[in-house]
Amino acid sequence: MSAYTDLWTLVVIAGLAGVTLLTRCFFFILDRPWTMPAWAHRALHYAPVAALAGVVAPEVVMQQGHLVATWQDARLFAALVGAALYFWRHSVLLTIAGGMAVYLPLHLGLGW
Amino acid sequence: MAPLAAGVSAWGLMTGVAMVKSGMSVVEALAMTFLVYAGSSQLAAIPLIVAGAPIWVILATGFCVNLRFVVFSLHLRPYLMHLPRWRRLVNGYLTADLTYALFTRRFPAPAEATAQRREQEAYLAGNYGVTWCSWMGASVVGIVLANLIPSAWGLGFAGVLCLIGILASLANTPARLLAAVVAGVAAVAAYAWPLKLNIVAAIATAVLAGFWLEHRLPRSWGRAA
Numbered sequence: 001m002s003a004y005t006d007l008w009t010l011v012v013i014a015g016l017a018g019v020t021l022l023t024r025c026f027f028f029i030l031d032r033p034w035t036m037p038a039w040a041h042r043a044l045h046y047a048p049v050a051a052l053a054g055v056v057a058p059e060v061v062m063q064q065g066h067l068v069a070t071w072q073d074a075r076l077f078a079a080l081v082g083a084a085l086y087f088w089r090h091s092v093l094l095t096i097a098g099g100m101a102v103y104l105p106l107h108l109g110l111g112w
Numbered sequence: 113m114a115p116l117a118a119g120v121s122a123w124g125l126m127t128g129v130a131m132v133k134s135g136m137s138v139v140e141a142l143a144m145t146f147l148v149y150a151g152s153s154q155l156a157a158i159p160l161i162v163a164g165a166p167i168w169v170i171l172a173t174g175f176c177v178n179l180r181f182v183v184f185s186l187h188l189r190p191y192l193m194h195l196p197r198w199r200r201l202v203n204g205y206l207t208a209d210l211t212y213a214l215f216t217r218r219f220p221a222p223a224e225a226t227a228q229r230r231e232q233e234a235y236l237a238g239n240y241g242v243t244w245c246s247w248m249g250a251s252v253v254g255i256v257l258a259n260l261i262p263s264a265w266g267l268g269f270a271g272v273l274c275l276i277g278i279l280a281s282l283a284n285t286p287a288r289l290l291a292a293v294v295a296g297v298a299a300v301a302a303y304a305w306p307l308k309l310n311i312v313a314a315i316a317t318a319v320l321a322g323f324w325l326e327h328r329l330p331r332s333w334g335r336a337a
Contacts, residue, residue, distance in 0.1 A: 005139040009161055013140065015171050016157055017147035023178035025204035027185040028192050039323075044179050046322035047315055049288050050295035051176035052279040054314030055156045057296030058303055059272045065303060075269060082273045083280050092277030093122055099273035107266050 074112040078103035116210060120243050121250035123274070127151045128254020130271030133263060134158045138255055145251040149244075150208065152278050153177045155271045165308030173311050180282070184212045190222040191215075191232060203233070206240040208247075214239055287325050291318040 022029075060079045061068055068076070082099030086092065106112045124145075131141040136158060148154050153174040160170045185204060192200045207215070215236050223229040261267055283289040295318035302310035 005137040008167075009136075009140050010143060012157070012161055012167055012170055013143045013147055015167060016144070016153060016174050017149070019153065019171055019174045019178060020148055020150045020181075021201065021205050023175060023181040023185070024207060025185055025201050026182040028189045028200050028204060029197070031193075031197070033189075042323060042326070043319050044183060045285075046288060046291040046319045047176040048179045049279060049282045049292040050315040050318030050322075051173050051311070052152070052156060052275055052282065053292040053295035053318070054299035054311045055159060055173065056272060056275045056279060057299050057314075058310070059159055060276075061300060062303060067300065074266075075272070078269065078273065079276055082276050086277050086280035090281070092274060092281065093119065095277035095280070096126055096270055096273045099276070100267075100270055103266065103269055103273075107269075108264075 072110075072112045074103045074106035074110075077106060116214070116239075117242055117246040120210065120246040123151060124247040124250030125254040125257075126270050126274060127155060128251035128256075129258040129261070129267050130155060130254075130269075130274065131158060132255050132258035133261070133266075133268035134271055135162045135268070138259065141255045141258075142252070145248065145255070149205075149247070150174075150178060150181075151247075152275065155275050158271065160308055160311065163308055165311070169308050169311060173315075176315055180209070187216060188212070191219070191236075194229060195233075203236060203240075206244060207236065208240070208243060211236065211239045211243050287322055287329055290325055291322040294318045294321040 027034075060075050063073070078099040081102045082095040085098040086095045128141065128145065131144060131154065132138065136144065144154050144157075148157075156177045157170050157174055160173060184207070188204070188207070192203055195203070215232075218235060219232050223232050258267070279292060283292045295314040298317040299310045299314035302313045304310075305313065
């Protein structure tokens with residue numbers, strides 16, 4: 001992909017910076033104390049995993065808008081190994097290192 | 113502080129490389145690093161930006177990924193409320209996951225006396241200072257290095273693996289794990305929807321599934337492992 005800078009992306013980035021500020025300061029922006037409704041508290045348990053899984057799953061199992069038709073795809077094995085390593089050792093860095101150690105040989109060596 | 117700096121640097125380096133190798137320009141990647149300063153929402157936003165999703169979908173996704181900070185901010189409120197608002201906002205904006213975890217472990221209760229309050233704020237500022245410098249330095253190195261690495265190597269996938277690691281760390285109860293599975297399936301099934309609405313569908317479906325499951329799973333399943 002030819003990476004050029006466009007204004008729209010910079011606007012999105014500024015918006016994301018606002019999201020960082022809003023979420024990190026959420027309960028101490030206002031002076032008076034306040035609470036969230038109960039349903040919002042419950043949604044907090046599920047929305048973060050849902051958003052991440054929603055972004056990640058298509059990045060692993062889809063190719064040009066379609067489900068991958070072959071098992072010979074380096075991403076599938078790297079994602080499985082990465083997730084397994086996390087549940088084994090609880091280290092995100094190990095997940096990345098181990099996943100890439102699976103991904104790169106399959107992708108570059110075998111062309112998967 | 114040294115292990116903290118090393119861990120944050122490794123992560124920052126990887127995020128810098130992954131941003132550029134996923135299709136961001138150097139200027140965009142630098143702007144993202146210095147302004148957004150939240151690795152998981154940066155990495156989650158990139159596929160959506162590259163796909164041309166509408167801004168509200170990207171911001172809503174970033175908001176959901178960042179919801180853990182909302183929980184942290186409720187916890188940090190009593191530590192910070194004696195400060196004027198602008199200082200609360202500066203402290204809050206710069207307090208990422210590790211600083212929050214280390215700060216609340218070191219100071220289990222908010223200070224009452226002025227001297228202790230100073231001590232707590234000094235620790236917080238020192239910690240996020242080290243974190244910020246490590247993250248920014250490493251990210252900039254990663255962004256520069258990424259230009260020397262051919263795109264065909266597929267190093268952008270490191271960003272996806274990073275999100276998988278964070279996802280695994282958040283899926284620490286059976287109900288959350290099931291919500292993640294539901295969201296993943298929904299996002300793939302609704303992939304053809306316009307405007308990247310499949311992400312919105314995934315979040316909505318998974319939250320509703322979580323609510324529904326809460327009452328049907330054994331109580332202990334809902335607690336963090």
